[in-house]
Amino acid sequence: MNRNGLLLCLISSLALAACHASEGPATSTTKSAPEKTAVEPAKPANREADDAARFLAGMPGREGSAYKALESQKAWIDHARQMDEAWAGFEKRRKAGMTKFQQAELVGAPVDGSPIWYPFSGGDALTMLVFFPGHTTYSMAALEPPGRIPTAAQFEKLDLGKELPQIASTLSSLLGKSFFVTREMDRQLRGQVTDGVAEPMLILLARLGYQINGYQYVQLDENGKLVPRGVDTQRAAFGRNRGLSLDIERAGEKPATLVYISLNLDDAHMKDNPAFKTYVAGLGKSCTLLKSTSYMMHSDGFKLIRQMVLDDSALIIQDDSGVPWKYFTPEHWQVQLYGDYVSPFGADFQFRTQKDLRAAYEAQRKDVKPMAFRMGYGAGKIESNLQVARRK
Template sequence: MNGTPMESYANAPGWKTHATELDRAWKQFDDRQLAKIRVWAPQVLGPAYQDTGPMYYMFSGPDFLYANAFFPNASTYILCGTEPVGPIPDIAKIPQHVLPSALANLRRSLDSVLSLSFFITKKMKVDLRQVQLSGTLPVLYVFLARAGCTIDSVETVAIDKTGAFVPAGKGTTPGVKITFTGPAGRPQTLYYFTTDLADWAIKVNPNFGAFCEQQGQGVTLLKAASYLMHSDNFSKVRGYLLAHSKVIVQDDSGIPYRFFSKDKWEVRFYGRYLGPIKRFLKNGQLDLAKDNAAAAPPPLPFSFGYQWQPSRSSLIVATPK
């Protein structure tokens, strides 16, 4: 960075404070979560961990971290949420007197995922509305860098009802395409689209679904998904994932357990299922509780989903037969 326009920013007190505080928070998070997932995932997921096809993470927001931790070899990451993409960040255009507050706000937007393992949607929408470093892109930049990835190109995109890339305009779905080189040295691609996955919204705007159809079979992660697919109002995205997933790794807030019929799916349990947190009590699953208890599954060494303490977290790994 020496001799570049960024040198003065790197030496600014606001930047140094940001780097120090983020380094500290990140080390705690990596030790508690990601380092353990990096050991657990290849042992448990086997061939799916090595899969180089697309990776689906619906209702993810900008959570590239967990997508990459569970499936680091995916060629294409497909993330989506209702949070806006935002403009492509340019630190050099932020006035130095504004930089400390902009970076502090960026750190605040990371608080919940670093401490609880998931984004709090309402809080994130407020954090991402700041004038500087707005939208999901700054968060994606941080996560890619911290995952050891080098960003090669960034392009805001839009797709139409056929799933094709078109100029942004009425009836299109906005997104971003990030090409990057991962730690293994292979080129990979990350897409994030701003879209609503409710059935009524897909009927009005089928763009994202058409895009996904073109990607084909992939691996799937679902975490802290607000139990939306427990409702028939989200049957289309639920059906798509069931039909297009080589493996589904999820907590109980994803696809209801009853959809994994024993004649079509092999389901493995990890961690004790204790039911939903208070906010989602109506979404308890007696069949999941029964089968989880009968399986006496090994504990999870990391937290996952709304039950953010490892001793209370659980997930399933579902593979089609």
Template sequence: MINLKGKKYKKSMRRVIQLLLLLNLCLASISAKSQQIAQAIRRALPVDSQAPAGIPRQASVDEQAKFLAGIDLPNDSALAPLQSTATYRDHARQFAKAWSNFNLTHFSKMQAWSQSELQPKLPSASVLLYMFGGPDFINAFALFPNMPIMVLGGLEPIGKVPVLTQLTEPQLAANLARLRTSTDSTLKWSFFIRKDMKVDLEQGDLRGVAPILYAFLALSGNTIEQADLIRAGGSPVLRIVYRQSASAPRQILYYVSANVVNGANRSLYSWLSSLGPSIGYLKAASYLLHSSEFSSVRDFLLTRCGALLQDDSGIPYRYFSPDRWQIYLYGKYTRPIELFKTRYQADLYNAYQNSGTVDFLPFGTGYQWRPGSSNLMLAVKKEPGQL
């Protein structure tokens, strides 16, 4: 009996040893497979900025922006080879010329006017609300360069910037030409022609406002650190984090694609209010705030903003009671352009004629874009002690 049990014991031990060996083989196989998977994942991840010399790293969002704006990139950028083509050099030349003209006639003058005339009058605020601005970052930045948060609103879709290295040279040429066309009116006259922009933004690979915003950020000397899509206030939002220099604080640009007609996107106002004390900016706003259909956004801006800078296409002059608002008038007001001739404001005209304190506006802006024909009004909400 003892011998029989001894044989069974030895046989059982052999089975245990065999099972252990088999288990070790399985574990080794799993470990090897895991290493293969990990290596595959690492290969799929973006190459960081410290890639070995000679290996192009993946283009950052800032490099994409500078590429679109016609600005030279480092040789190790994945987009650098595309900049050597005749097509791209022509794009860079045309964009540089357009920007140089805009900087001379508008941007530099707006910056100087803002520093000497606008900024000293503004109350403390951390948010600029440019609700009908579309992708017009460039004018808002000229006037409010140091605002921690800027919100641009419009109906135009956010869109995206495709992988530019995957486009053929003819495709790239067509897309860059379309980008120049979509920014042309702003760089010439300071505002977008929305019906034309709608066509431009729906064609090709550079769709929506994202390519325009990227280009404008780069042209104005900013560096983009991050860009992502979020949802806020029930609407799709493009969030861009940028700096004016390496030592400058981070600033945030939000582009909100939303319809603000009465009854739509009511939760949007709660989100906007949560961002902080605000200043409003309205330009070339199609006189929408003259209509009762946009009374909700009009009332929100009047309630929420400590100051509003606008041309005559913004909130009608009659809403700015002198016992509640300090009014500063700039430029010249006669009447709207023919397209909006029914939006003439007799009370605003009388204010310009009779106030005696209309100051010079050194640049053109809005629909009356010619210097000497434009108007701006700054309304600053009075403190309780001033009422």
């Protein structure tokens, strides 16, 4: 065969091989490529939430954002400057210390790869994501309604000079004091400023560097499974087990799902809500965050959620407002103490003083680790405290 004939034969063979390759695997035993950690977030399947998040956070929109025209208004420019200042203050006063704590204390087993659960969270995605970056499943639960994802068309009809400062105010306590003030949430997140936790959470996600690839309004069915739901445009989705699911991603991390569910966690409501218990158990053994809970689980009216936390957690990180110290029995839990504890801050919670927790801090003084940041009630006024309990 001459040279031209050989060339034609080779080309035909390559074309035939390409044709077979395009048909897919020949048998079911063909192995798929291993999952890779994302370097840069993928293009959002639905960009509405991401565009809204950046606009509300005072961050320039990505190319093609529906909010681009609004960014030229003086009100948004002022808002962006104020948000920059508020975030810079948080990063300087608290975030650096929280990140160092996470890197030193919240790594290895059982943290790596675990689902993250945050009951009594309000809209505080901030603490959860700083303490537990890089996970793929985040679940939050609190009384406040989930709210709705806003649109650029809605803001075009509003006075941004009045609207944006009010939205920014929903985060002032969290960024400054480390927690949402209950009476402020009652006033701000139930229709007076926003219709739920969605808008504050969007701001926090954008400022933390997350891209929001999509969202869905969800609820739990009777079997504890998340299913899609419609949006009640009149009442902003008040009701048990209604929620919001966000697909989030940050450079260098795998895509994750963050779910917020609205419900009352007291015993009177929990005893008739087996779907939520099934949902939490279905997460698997979680790392659970408890902070500034108004000492709910110290009350006999919250025994069921307290037991769920103890049953379904591989690790619990909390301040003294979480699970009372007496429930961390030595045969089941190994607990590391941080900071210092004397009694709750202020007169309202003095009756929740735990003498046994104070005694533990005294007895373990040489092993108690310092905290390089303040959080919880009285942050900046009294010494903060944390306990990290690992299941044995």
